[in-house]
Amino acid sequence: MSYYQLVPGVYVEELPEKEGKITVSIGPQHPGSGHFRLIITIDGDVVVDADPDPGYVHRGEEKMCETRDYIQNIPHLERPVVLDSAGIQFPYILAAEEILDIKDKVPEKAKYLRILLAEFNRVISHFYFLAIQAIFLGHSTVLEWSMADREVLMDLAAMLTGARVTFAYFVPGGVRSDVPSGFVDQTLKAVGYLRSRMKEYWRMLVDNPFMKMRMEGVGVLKAKDAIELGAVGPNLRASGVEYDIRKVDPYSLYDTVEFHVPTYKEGDTMSRIKIRLDEINESLGIIEQVVRKLDGMRGPVRHLVKGAALRAKPGEAYARTEAARGMMSFYIISDGGRTPYRVKVDTPSFRNMKLIPVLLKDVRVADVPIVFWSIDYWPVEADR
Amino acid sequence: MSRGRIEGFIKGILDGLEAVYSEVKPARLKVTVKPEDMAEAARRLLSSGFDHLHSVVATDFPRDHRIEVSYIVGSVEGKLADEVVFLTTSVPRDSPELDTLSGIWPAAGLHEREQWEMLGVVFRGNDDLRPLFLEDWRDIPPLRKDYVLKRWVDEERERHGLKVERA
């Protein structure tokens, strides 16, 4: 990297020049998420090359995990993925329970409560995605709608866990609190309300002729490329690959709830929006089923693990789950100590980073924001 | 597939290669091969359906003087979709070098770049080994076990004049 001095003390990075083309650095200030820079090379107004430059929000989560015990790791692991904090907690807790050998002691009610919160978070995260995608499209109506409708579930989550965003709700052995009174009714009402809203979102974003013109056929990802590049989550399914961990490798009690995995063939920006709208609908269905099961279910929600039992035996554990943005996985190695020996967090955004250069190739500069955001790339989650 | 059946299946695929089989909870198969056999084993896994690379993980074991590198692969195909297989090898800690597998699983390129930065494992043939997260890093790779986190924290605090008074 080379720098030149702008004014004393302020250095500007010089980007490599390619003949006849212009190199543009977009970012690192990002209007929709954490900091992230995109270096694109353009010819006229067509992108010929895009190079993601992450790392502005790297926190060293994996190193931090090595100095804290299995409970103390919970709060800081949520921070990179605040919009989907149950999504990152779920695989961590599953892997931690494997390694602490308490997997069989988790009560059934806790397992349902985990599914419930994970689905809440999926909807919350998809609404946020829709909001930012809409504002990148210049569609500020949907920005405001989805930001408001998110609140409905965030309030419910706060009622259950005590916090709106960073829940710290899952613990090895179960979950922390029980269903409060009035929660079931309010959740069922919320599901009905959001269902009625989803039709309007579909009208606004999918049937809207202007949105069709902007997004159909733009930023196409072929199924073969998606698999080869290791894409996960909605982006993979929007290209026609039906791969959802909840279905193919059910964890917790996902095999006892009914849902269907939406897929689309086209793989363009529009289908990546449609798939998220469909997934919200499916999640609302899961929430409804789970809440009905929880209604009147008695029993403990947590198997209390005393301090001494938090010492793991030497071994390795791996858990993968389907978070809002795709497959999230944890690989924990323990050497028998109080803290893990090595923790490898694999976030969907990091995996999807590989897609950015492929998707942005031959896209017009004006379409860069919508194609970039359509994969729901969350820089903080990718950097960890 | 159950643990026994997947082990039989993988043994059939890797026939003729020297491999040690172990378990990652819950019932995932970990296959440890010699570094020079990695490419061959990877090619066989790919052609039998493991087409989705989940991750590349390197772990430092200073006591055994080795760094363990695992490629975690899965499959989006129907029959093997619930499987995850760890393809593992160990490289010496003072000269950690390994041939890249990004020619076999293109997704590996980015994961190898991260592990190169975090643990200093050089993946021969990967031409994308540029700094990813850490800018202008001059210390030893941070996820090595002999890297002391506390020292970094203190140094950074001092650099920014951030000695926060604690009660």
Next chain:
Amino acid sequence: MKASEFLSGFLKVVESGLRHLVRKRMTLRYPEFLVVPAPDELFGFKPGEARDTNGLRGRHLLDLDRCTGCRLCEITCNGISGAITMVKVEGQFPRNKRGIFPSIDYGRCVFCGLCVDACIFDALFMTDREELAEYDRAALLYGPEEISKPPKELPVKIRAKRAELILDERRGAHHVQRKN
């Protein structure tokens, strides 16, 4: 795209938008109104039932008579944010001979509530007070005496009335003032 398709799609969008003219506003007038979604309970840990009570996780509340100075909360928090430090309090405490109690630095606390889980003596709780803004950092350091008193009422000018969310499919989600 056919002209008819274009027109019908466009009209539907306009219809959806126009419908919002008769819907109620969802926005909440903060700080005059405030939603406290959790039931009016203190967030606390019940070791017997192995669960937390449902409540919002805000500022802590310490029971000076029950706290034994066992430091379990401090040990837990050290690996989380390092917000808790034990300080000495003058006076006689039959259960706490050394007289040491936790003090909490809200410049560091992340409101995870795991210190409440760690306290097996039923001495530490969390209240639903989340507005803790101060003009300087030192004022965020709460000593044991401070966290042992319930949060002060906010000045009348900014005191919030409790609101609750009504989910009405036809007229839209909106907030109304809560009865009690």
